[in-house]
Amino acid sequence: MGCRTCEKPRVNYRKGLWSPEEDQSLRDYILEHGHGCWSTVAAKAGLQRNGKSCRLRWINYLRPGLKRGIFSAEEEETVIKLHAMLGNKWSQIAMHLPGRTDNEVKNYWNSYLKKKVAKIEGSNSYASGTKSQDTANQSPKMNQILEEVGKQMLGSNFLELPDSSSVDLRPSARCIISHDSFKGTQHPPLPKVLFADWLSMDHATGQSLPNSNGGMNCQWDFNLHADVSNYGSFQVDGPSSGDFLRGFGDSSIYGGFQLQFGPGDQIQGGTCYNDLSMDETGGSLDTDHDIIY
């Protein structure tokens, strides 16, 4: 193995704010070629930036489907509740907020929500520490919040897997309802898992889920009704589907649509989203192609 570091020419990477021209170059390049290896994107796109900077710019600002502007009351509530459960796991919190980035959630929390929660919580440790992942030490109020969140997650906004499903919940899976509040007989035992978690665990490992429905691999999170016993189809509805769809070339389809997945289909990050074909009437995805994200 040679020393590749020594072979690389030293580049004075540009830092600081991105110009509109740089944005355009990066966007054009990725939309055409996909990002592939980030460290080579900058050079190929004609930018004097390092790969890390390009990746960050794409994820936080340029990628399709991003929501800009102020957080809605629902989003705010979601952040507060998930932060109470997960602590500073911004990427995991952001998974539950379609169109929001971890950076955006983090900034919103640090600049606004932290103070708001501090007011609510008064002088207890939550406001100052913010790392309340140790559920054993949580206040009764926090337990109440956690219980409420858990119930909501078991409700209609989140996936409930039918009892007959054969989804394998691997040990690495983070199970949201493992909190003490949900132990015992009042809540059904596993498997019940957030759809986004279910997908992201798959994403994390880069493997297909070992179930009979074929591997699905994407990170969006939206209101949906799932029927994994029916050949891996799931239906998306509600306003979030619009955000989802805006990720695919601004197709402004609102309302319900249905995605069909075959056993061999896989949707995962890595290449270009405009390879995706979508039948607006039937709403089926051509999953021979990958979806960027």
Added chain:
DNA sequence: AACATAGGCAACCGCAGGCCT
């Protein structure tokens, strides 16, 4: 109008984990 301060946000930094050679 000029300056000081605070807040918001974009971007950078450093670390960890996984993968490759």
Added chain:
DNA sequence: AAGGCCTGCGGTTGCCTATGT
């Protein structure tokens, strides 16, 4: 097995703008 690279994540910094004096 060891070292290097790449990616993702959370923490932090610094710039810009709004607001107050």
